[in-house]
Every structure is written in structure tokens, then in C-alpha cells.
Amino acid sequence: xxxxxxxxxxxxxxxxxxxxxxxxxxxxxxxxxxxxxxxxxxxxxxxxxxxxxxxxxxxxxxxxxxxxxxxxxxxxxxxxxxxxxxxxxxxxxxxxxxxxxxxxxxxxxxxxxxxxxxxxxxxxxxxxxxxxxxxxxxxxxxxxxxxxxxxxxxxxxxxxxxxxxxxxxxxxxxxxxxxxxxxxxxxxxx
Numbered sequence: 001x002x003x004x005x006x007x008x009x010x011x012x013x014x015x016x017x018x019x020x021x022x023x024x025x026x027x028x029x030x031x032x033x034x035x036x037x038x039x040x041x042x043x044x045x046x047x048x049x050x051x052x053x054x055x056x057x058x059x060x061x062x063x064x065x066x067x068x069x070x071x072x073x074x075x076x077x078x079x080x081x082x083x084x085x086x087x088x089x090x091x092x093x094x095x096x097x098x099x100x101x102x103x104x105x106x107x108x109x110x111x112x113x114x115x116x117x118x119x120x121x122x123x124x125x126x127x128x129x130x131x132x133x134x135x136x137x138x139x140x141x142x143x144x145x146x147x148x149x150x151x152x153x154x155x156x157x158x159x160x161x162x163x164x165x166x167x168x169x170x171x172x173x174x175x176x177x178x179x180x181x182x183x184x185x186x187x188x189x190x
Contacts, residue, residue, distance in 0.1 A: 017088055021109055021119035025049050025081035026069035027157060030164040033097070034090050041168055042083035043110050044121065048074035051140050051158070051178060054130035057100045058151035066147035066154030067132060067140055069161065069175075070102075070124040080170040083109055083119055094122070101128030138190065141181035155182060 019037055022028070023044055032039075053070040060066030071079060091104075102122040109119035124131065135143075147154035162179040165172050184190035 019085050019087055021117055022084045022086050022090075022094070023081055023107070023109055023119040023121040024084065025071065025079055025121070026161060028084075029082045029168075030160045032084070034084075034086065034093060036084040036086050036090070038085035040083050041080070041112050042119070043078050043080045043112075044071075044107050044119070045078050045110065046073060046075060047071040047079045047107075047123075048077040048174070049079050049172060050134070050174060051144070052131065052133050052135075053101060053124040053128075054132040055100060055147075055149060055154070056130060058097075058149050059154040059157050060147035060149045064147050065130065065132070065143075066149060066157070067143050068154075068157060071121070080165065080168060080172070082168075083111070091120075098122040100124075101130040137177040137181040138185075141178055141185055141190075144178070144182055145185050155186075158182060 023042060026049070048071065049069050050072050051067040051069055052072065053068050054060065054065035055068045056062045056065045058066070059068055101124040103125060105121050105123055106118055107121055108116060110116050126133065144154045144158055151157075158175070158178055159182070162172075162175050165175060181190060
């Protein structure tokens with residue numbers, strides 16, 4: 001975390017009951033599942049999306065964890081996603097959804113019109129109980145291809161995220177490399 005960011009534990013109250021911005025960079029882009037007042041494309045800087053977090057609660061099981069997105073520090077990087085203006089009470093349900101190793105972080109948020117604000121973002125950090133870490137695109141795609149959990153097949157998470165980023169007009173080499181590897185595995189060409 002940089003000096004502009006503060007970490008908040010799950011369940012920790014915010015200092016205000018005013019609406020806040022929430023930044024989504026994974027399934028929150030395409031599977032909202034909560035009330036919001038406004039939705040806008042946005043980005044954060046200094047972070048990059050990586051499929052280094054395990055999922056044994058949504059897209060996998062304890063015996064066969066899936067892989068889902070988190071953020072890792074990357075100087076000069078820009079991570080595109082979707083920002084939602086939410087009431088603080090929405091965080092109660094989100095804390096349950098993002099319980100598997102994620103913490104809340106406050107960071108700067110940049111909108112496509114050039115304006116900026118602060119946003120809360122959930123990210124999983126190295127050392128949490130579900131952290132899987134770096135692997136090759138092929139290794140990650142292999143794991144994604146066989147994992148499934150209560151929220152469905154892990155492959156759907158990856159493919160829906162790739163489609164959503166493409167629809168938003170953003171390039172994400174990591175996500176697209178995983179998508180390409182997964183589709184090649186499924187086609188038997190890898």
C-alpha cells in the first residue's frame with residue numbers, strides 16, 4: 001500500500017454514513033448483486049489485476065480451489081473497472097461476499113472524465129489463507145478449467161471478466177492471456 005491508502009478490516013465502520021465509492025475490478029464488474037446509487041467506469045493507479053487469489057468459497061472448493069482476481073502493486077500500472085456509489089450499509093453483505101482473504105483498502109479513484117475521488121476496494125494480500133500466488137498462464141488456466149464452487153464454474157468468472165473488460169474497451173494482457181490459454185486447453189490445442 002502507498003501512503004495514500006488505508007486498510008480497513010471487514011466489519012469496521014466508516015467514519016461517515018455518507019455514500020462512498022466502491023471500485024470493482026473482478027466479478028463486481030459484471031455481477032453486482034447489491035444496491036447502488038450510481039455506476040461509472042473508473043480506474044485506480046499503481047495496481048494491476050492478477051489471478052493469484054484462491055477461491056474455495058465461490059469458484060472452487062477446499063479440495064480444488066479456483067483462482068480469482070486480486071490486485072498487486074505495480075508502479076505505473078492502471079487497473080480499469082467499475083465504480084459504484086453505495087450506502088455504507090451495503091458493506092455488510094459485501095464483507096460476506098469478499099470474506100475469503102480480502103481486506104478493504106481506501107485508494108484514489110480516477111473517472112474517465114478526468115475527475116477523481118476516493119474509493120473503497122477489496123483486495124486479497126499475500127499471506128492470507130487462500131493466497132495462491134504467481135504461476136504461468138498455462139498453470140492458472142489448468143486450475144481454472146477444473147474448478148467449480150457454489151457460484152459456478154471458475155471458467156465462467158474468467159470469461160465473463162474478459163468479455164466485460166473488452167466491452168468496456170480496456171486491454172488487460174494478464175486476463176486475456178489466461179482466457180487464451182483456457183480456450184486453447186478446452187479446444188485441445190495447448
